[in-house]
Amino acid sequence: xxxxxxxxxxxxxxxxxxxxxxxxxxxxxxxxxxxxxxxxxxxxxxxxxxxxxxxxxxxxxxxxxxxxxxxxxxxxxxxxxxxxxxxxxxxxxxxxxxxxxxxxxxxxxxxxxxxxxxxxxxxxxxxxxxxxxxxxxxxxxxxxxxxxxxxxxxxxxxxxxxxxxxxxxxxxxxxxxxxxxxxxxxxxxxxxxxxxxxxxxxxxxxxxxxxxxxxxxxxxxxxxxxxxxxxxxxxxxxxxxxxxxxxxxxxxxxxxxxxxxxxxxxxxxxxxxxxxxxxxxxxxxxxxxxxx
Amino acid sequence: xxxxxxxxxxxxxxxxxxxxxxxxxxxxxxxxxxxxxxxxxxxxxxxxxxxxxxxxxxxxxxxxxxxxxxxxxxxxxxxxxxxxxxxxxxxxxxxxxxxxxxxxxxxxxxxxxxxxxxxxxxxxxxxxxxxxxxxxxxxxxxxxxxxxxxxxxxxxxxxxxxxxxxxxxxxxxxxxxxxxxxxxxxxxxxxxxxxxxxxxxxxxxxxxxxxxxxxxxxxxxxxxxxxxxxxxxxxxxxxxxxxxxxxxxxxxxxxxxxxxxxxxxxxxxxxxxxxxxxxxxxxxxxxxxxxxxxxxxxxxxxxxxxxxxxxxxxxxxxx
Ligand SMILES: Nc1ncnc2c1ncn2[C@@H]1O[C@H](COP(=O)(O)OP(=O)(O)OP(=O)(O)O)[C@@H](O)[C@H]1O
Ligand SMILES: [Mg+2]
Numbered sequence: 001x002x003x004x005x006x007x008x009x010x011x012x013x014x015x016x017x018x019x020x021x022x023x024x025x026x027x028x029x030x031x032x033x034x035x036x037x038x039x040x041x042x043x044x045x046x047x048x049x050x051x052x053x054x055x056x057x058x059x060x061x062x063x064x065x066x067x068x069x070x071x072x073x074x075x076x077x078x079x080x081x082x083x084x085x086x087x088x089x090x091x092x093x094x095x096x097x098x099x100x101x102x103x104x105x106x107x108x109x110x111x112x113x114x115x116x117x118x119x120x121x122x123x124x125x126x127x128x129x130x131x132x133x134x135x136x137x138x139x140x141x142x143x144x145x146x147x148x149x150x151x152x153x154x155x156x157x158x159x160x161x162x163x164x165x166x167x168x169x170x171x172x173x174x175x176x177x178x179x180x181x182x183x184x185x186x187x188x189x190x191x192x193x194x195x196x197x198x199x200x201x202x203x204x205x206x207x208x209x210x211x212x213x214x215x216x217x218x219x220x221x222x223x224x225x226x227x228x229x230x231x232x233x234x235x236x237x238x239x240x241x242x243x244x245x246x247x248x249x250x251x252x253x254x255x256x257x258x259x260x261x262x263x264x265x266x267x268x269x270x271x272x273x274x275x276x277x278x279x280x281x282x283x284x285x286x287x288x289x290x291x292x
Numbered sequence: 293x294x295x296x297x298x299x300x301x302x303x304x305x306x307x308x309x310x311x312x313x314x315x316x317x318x319x320x321x322x323x324x325x326x327x328x329x330x331x332x333x334x335x336x337x338x339x340x341x342x343x344x345x346x347x348x349x350x351x352x353x354x355x356x357x358x359x360x361x362x363x364x365x366x367x368x369x370x371x372x373x374x375x376x377x378x379x380x381x382x383x384x385x386x387x388x389x390x391x392x393x394x395x396x397x398x399x400x401x402x403x404x405x406x407x408x409x410x411x412x413x414x415x416x417x418x419x420x421x422x423x424x425x426x427x428x429x430x431x432x433x434x435x436x437x438x439x440x441x442x443x444x445x446x447x448x449x450x451x452x453x454x455x456x457x458x459x460x461x462x463x464x465x466x467x468x469x470x471x472x473x474x475x476x477x478x479x480x481x482x483x484x485x486x487x488x489x490x491x492x493x494x495x496x497x498x499x500x501x502x503x504x505x506x507x508x509x510x511x512x513x514x515x516x517x518x519x520x521x522x523x524x525x526x527x528x529x530x531x532x533x534x535x536x537x538x539x540x541x542x543x544x545x546x547x548x549x550x551x552x553x554x555x556x557x558x559x560x561x562x563x564x565x566x567x568x569x570x571x572x573x574x575x576x577x578x579x580x581x582x583x584x585x586x587x588x589x590x591x592x593x594x595x596x597x598x599x600x601x602x603x604x605x606x607x608x609x610x611x
Contacts, residue, residue, distance in 0.1 A: 064491050085493055092487035098357070102535040102544065103484055115481030116492045120473050123542060155539040156484075171488065 016075070017042045017179050017211035018063055020237075023072035025058055032058050034071065035236045040213055042178075045205045045225050047242075048215045050232035051274055056215045057093050059232060060181050063213070064090060077178055084179075089172030093183040093215070097164060101157040105148065105167040108156050110139050112171035142170040146200060162193040169197070173204065180204070182214045186221055194221040201225075219246065220268045246271070315565045326564050335450035335517075335570075337458045339556040342514050345465045346526035347552030348472055349510040351545050352503060354531040356483045361398050361504065362527055364417050365511040368394040368424040370520035372512075373445050374431035384460050387512035394420055395508030399501035448519030448571035450560060461513055468509045475499055480541065517556075522571035526552055529578030533585040551581055 016039045024034035032055035040046040048056050061067040062074055065082020077084040089112070113135050114121070125132045143152045146166040151159045156167065165185055172180055182201065186194045202225035205212045216222060219229070219242070229246060230239040233254045238245050245251075246269055251259040255275050262270040315322050326332045353362045369387050376386020401416040432442050472479075481489040482496045490496045514523045534547035559574030566573075 066491060085491070090488060090491045092491070097484075101355075101484070102539040103355070103541060104539045107541055108484055111481045111485060112488070114477070115485075115489060116478050116494045118474055118478060120476040121542075171485075 015041060017044075017077055018046075018213060019075045020059075020063075021073050021075075023062065023074055024070050025055065025062055025067055026070040027058065027067070031070070031234075033232060033234055033236065036072070036232070038230045038237055038239045040211060040228060040230075042211050043205070043209050044227035045202060045212045045222075046214070046228040046230060047219060047222055047226050048213065048230045048232060049217070049219055049246075052217070054232050054234065056232055057183050059230075060090075060183050060213065060215060064088065064181060086175065087178045089175065089177035089180045091168050091172045091180075091182045091185055094187050096161070097157045099157040102155050103157075104153055105156045105159060105163075106139065106143065106152040109143055109148075109152065109167055109171045109174055110135075112142075112174040113139060138174055138176070139170075142174040143167070145173065145204065146170045162189045162197070165189060165193075165197060166200075169201070176208075177210065179211045179213065182212065184215050184217065186216060186218070191221075198222045198225065223267075223269065313565050322565075323561075326561065330455075331451060331453065332560075332564060334453040334455055334458050335560055336557065338450070338453050338461050338517055339560050340553065341458070341461045341465045342517050343526060343530075343552040343556035344549055345468055345510045346514045346523075347530050347549040348469060348545070349507050350527040350531040350552070351534070351548045352472075352479060352483065353507055354528060354535060355480075356503070358504075358507070359524075359528055360414055361417055362507055362511065363524060364398065364421040364424070365391050365394055365504075365508050366515060366520055366523035366527070367421050367428075369512055369515040369523070370445050371424050371428035371431055373515070373520075374428055374435070374442070377441065378431055378434055384457065384512075384516065387515055388464070388509065390424075391508035391512040391515075392505055394424070395504040396501070399504045443569075444519065445515075446519050446521050447569045448515075448517055448522055448574075450517055450563070450570050453517075457516070461516070464509060464513055468506050468513075471502070472506055475502060479503055518571045518574055519569070522575050525571070525575040525578040526556065529575075529582050530555060533578075533582045536582075536585045536589050551578075555581065 018038070018040040020036050020038040023036045025032045036059070038048075038059075048059060050056050058067055062069055063076055063081055065076075065080075065085075069081075074081045077087055127133065140149075143149055146169050148163065148166045148170055151163050152167065152170075156164060159167070169182070169185060172182070180201070185201070186197060189197060198221040201212055201214065202222070204210055205225070214222065219226075223242060226242050228239065229242045230237050231245050231251065231254060235256075236254070238250055238254050246261055248259060248261045251261060251271065251274065257273065257275050259274050260272045262272060264270060313325065316325070327336075350362075353359060369391050372386040372388075372390025373383050374386075375390070376383050379386075397420055398413075398417055401413045435442070478489065478494045479499050481492075482494050482499050486496050511523055511527070514526050518525060530548045530551035531544075533551055534544040537547060538544045555574055555577045558577045559570055562573045563570035
């Protein structure tokens with residue numbers, strides 16, 4: 001990832017990599033959220049936060065053009081959503097691989113570079129054709145950037161969750177995207193891995209000028225690196241710097257019920273009283289007060 | 293094949309009692325003896341075509357965990373062929389028409405990208421399978437006496453394959469494999485990582501449907517040699533064996549084809565010198581390969597674990 005994106009001449013860079021304007025989404029006739037205004041300036045690290053089921057994954061899918069808006073607009077890298085697919089690296093929410101899947105990590109990463117092309121990869125083409133050789137080098141490079149070289153040759157179902165997550169980040173990175181969309185990449189990682197992966201993403205953002213939009217349910221591991229936070233609620237969203245957004249008055253106004261933000265002595269933030277979304281589809285978190 | 297026009301060499305060979313060919317245990321002369329019979333040449337050609345097709349489609353089927361769907365398509369081919377005989381149309385048409393129709397039904401079953409609708413999918417597949425078997429039973433009872441043909445439909449026979457049928461198999465195989473080659477990489481993507489593939493614009497559902505139709509074609513082809521019940525030997529065993537041995541996609545794909553070919557040739561060769569159905573031998577060799585591969589892998593793992601356990605103690609012993 002030394003010289004990102006010098007090969008393709010980009011259209012002139014808009015100031016905002018992602019911009020939602022008065023956006024709303026309906027799934028199955030139900031409005032998930034409405035009147036959402038979010039902007040992520042190019043090259044910044046932005047977190048999307050909110051309680052379970054509020055529609056964070058739906059938000060990133062709308063940015064990718066996978067879910068249509070019912071109102072408003074979304075612009076991604078200067079184009080309507082869904083039209084800059086090649087320049088976006090996407091990591092969907094927690095997908096685990098079947099432990100019996102006999103495909104190596106490096107193959108999964110490689111799919112990120114040419115998976116949607118029709119036809120069969122010709123045997124040995126990646127040694128002979130210069131363009132294929134370059135693609136091969138990019139795969140190796142992406143794997144190196146995330147520190148996955150040691151286990152990229154093992155079947156993906158047999159490496160640990162954290163190792164899978166690194167490989168998947170490499171897959172999202174392999175095309176040197178301008179925008180990385182990561183849906184809960186820290187989910188199910190232990191604390192040291194969370195810290196390491198968060199630092200890794202921040203480094204990619206800083207050193208390669210990649211805009212990062214990251215969904216999280218715990219802001220603390222990424223808090224030191226964040227430029228921006230989008231807090232999502234049913235009626236809308238607030239977007240701004242962490243210091244502006246993660247405060248008792250802002251969140252109380254957003255949710256319409258008293259929400260308190262406490263700062264622990266070690267700098268960690270704890271959000272108390274945040275309401276549950278009306279219809280929850282998972283019950284991963286039963287507790288009311290969560291460390292954010 | 294049930295149309296079993298046991299004319300020519302096959303008839304003469306059968307007339308002199310099945311299994312009367314005696315192996316000399318000299319490989320070259322045995323093979324030469326086999327190839328003297330045109331029916332055997334046809335069988336080997338058909339077996340080769342079918343092995344390559346089944347291996348290629350089976351590799352994706354095993355990777356996609358769609359063995360249940362594949363099994364159902366195989367079962368469906370039985371009432372297809374039986375119905376075709378009943379209606380007096382070509383058996384090949386019966387095989388292809390019915391398996392492709394069943395593939396479309398299965399493809400229409402809801403199957404969410406995240407795999408949440410798996411259970412409803414397998415319920416539909418199970419229903420298709422049960423219905424197919426019931427139809428098969430109905431057709432058999434409508435047949436009246438012609439039970440000999442039914443055994444062939446279920447367990448396979450390679451005696452009556454004509455050169456015309458070999459050509460039909462070849463044409464079907466070329467079309468099936470060409471289409472598979474066209475969709476191979478996106479299909480692999482959609483199999484391994486459906487969410488990201490969909491986000492990249494890969495038509496995941498369409499590919500899944502196309503794959504099922506191709507699988508139906510392959511099943512129709514294989515059934516004509518191994519019979520409806522033993523299709524699995526060529527469809528599942530080689531791919532499962534190869535994927536046990538290696539996690540490299542290109543290598544395991546090549547290995548799958550090689551194992552399928554070896555199984556088919558060995559099965560046909562041994563069946564020539566014995567009185568029992570070819571499907572039995574193909575299945576037996578396929579299964580033997582699978583067991584050997586599993587033993588190889590488990591053995592390797594055991595050795596590695598032991599080696600790993602020994603290393604730290606050696607370090608401690610030599611400070
Ligand atoms: N395919 C679907 N059909 C119907 N409703 C859906 C579908 N997908 C999501 N929803 C609903 O949309 C809402 C938002 O879902 P989404 O997955 O975006 O939430 P989330 O904020 O990402 O939650 P989590 O923190 O659990 O990941 C939920 O109420 C969910 O029940
Ligand atoms: Mg989510």
